[in-house]
Structures are given as C-alpha cells and as structure tokens.
C-alpha cells in the first residue's frame with residue numbers, strides 16, 4: 001500500500017494519476033499548504049524541502065519526495081510508462097517538465113492568476129515564457145504522438161496536470177492544435193480522470 005501526502009495542485013495530481021494508471025492501492029493524506037502543514041516537523045522528516053508530493057511505499061519501506069523521482073520509482077516498480085528502450089527520450093521530456101514546464105507555468109500562475117497588477121515585469125515575463133512553451137510543446141507534438149515518442153509515458157503524466165491549468169494561462173490552448181490533440185487524448189483516460197479529481201470530485205480537466 002502506498003501512502004500519498006499531497007494537495008490539489010498539478011504536482012500533486014501527477015502522482016494520483018500515476019497511481020491510478022498503474023492500479024496501485026493508495027491512501028491520500030491531505031497536506032493543507034495554506035495552513036502550513038508542510039512545515040510540521042513530522043512532515044519535514046519525510047519532505048526535507050517541505051513540499052508535496054511525497055509517498056511512503058509501506059511494502060518496500062521507502063519514502064520518496066520530488067514528483068519526478070516518485071514517477072520514476074512507481075514506473076520502475078510497476079514496469080509501466082517507462083520503457084527501458086526509450087528511457088533516454090523519456091528522461092529528457094520528464095526533466096524538461098520538472099525544470100521548465102512546471103516552474104515557469106508555476107510563476108505564470110503566481111503573477112497572472114493569483115496576483116495580477118502587482119508586477120508588470122513578472123506578468124509579462126512569465127506570460128511570454130509560457131506562450132513560447134505552448135508553441136514549443138505544440139511543435140514537438142506535431143511530429144510525435146506523445147512527448148517522448150509513440151507511447152504515453154511518465155513524461156506525459158508529469159506534464160498533463162500543468163497544461164490542465166490552461167484556463168489560468170489565458171494563452172488559448174485550442175489555438176495549438178497538436179497540444180490540444182495530445183491534451184484531449186490524455187483527458188479521456190479513465191485513470192487520468194480518477195487521479196485528477198482525487199481531492200475534488202467535481203474538478204474535471206477543463207476542455208480546451
């Protein structure tokens with residue numbers, strides 16, 4: 001049994017989606033980030049940077065933080081979505097999600113969605129970066145069915161919940177036809193829907 005410490009955010013949803021995809025039994029413990037649960041000493045013991053998500057795999061007695069590392073761990077354990085022959089490609093797109101897609105869209109959320117009007121520089125900078133990222137992902141998906149090639153992988157699972165915040169981005173997902181095709185295809189997966197609504201049963205991936 002896996003214990004998932006999480007919150008209803010893109011980084012949190014990556015792991016519930018993965019757990020649904022591989023069909024593992026899991027129990028969710030909610031970490032209320034607004035209340036500061038992430039700074040509680042007991043949570044810091046398993047999350048040295050005070051961030052969600054974290055899992056404990058009770059079967060193997062392992063605790064893992066950082067969503068990319070968790071996705072790799074679960075993929076290796078289950079033998080799914082991380083084909084050995086395609087690992088170099090999958091790793092590149094997963095690291096691109098971890099180091100670029102998530103952090104940049106996260107900043108765009110901060111300036112454009114949560115705090116508009118506070119910093120024109122911040123709003124313009126992350127809007128421009130996010131728009132460029134939509135084009136880059138769209139271009140990649142014009143010649144590849146999924147991010148790391150012909151098959152759905154942990155790189156797609158990591159990236160999807162970020163693009164699912166497209167209404168906050170105000171970039172117009174539907175104008176990016178390859179990214180929309182990819183998004184629609186992943187949104188239809190039963191496991192993705194289950195993992196996406198893990199904390200709010202009414203929050204489905206929004207249509208482009």
Ligand SMILES: N[C@@H](CCC(=O)N[C@@H](CS)C(=O)NCC(=O)O)C(=O)O
Nearest residue numbers: 009011033050051052053066067068
């Ligand atoms: N690189 C980390 C980022 C995790 C992260 O930023 N988590 C946010 C929520 S999405 C968090 O826990 N924030 C609380 C805080 O920093 O106080 C990962 O991918 O796991």
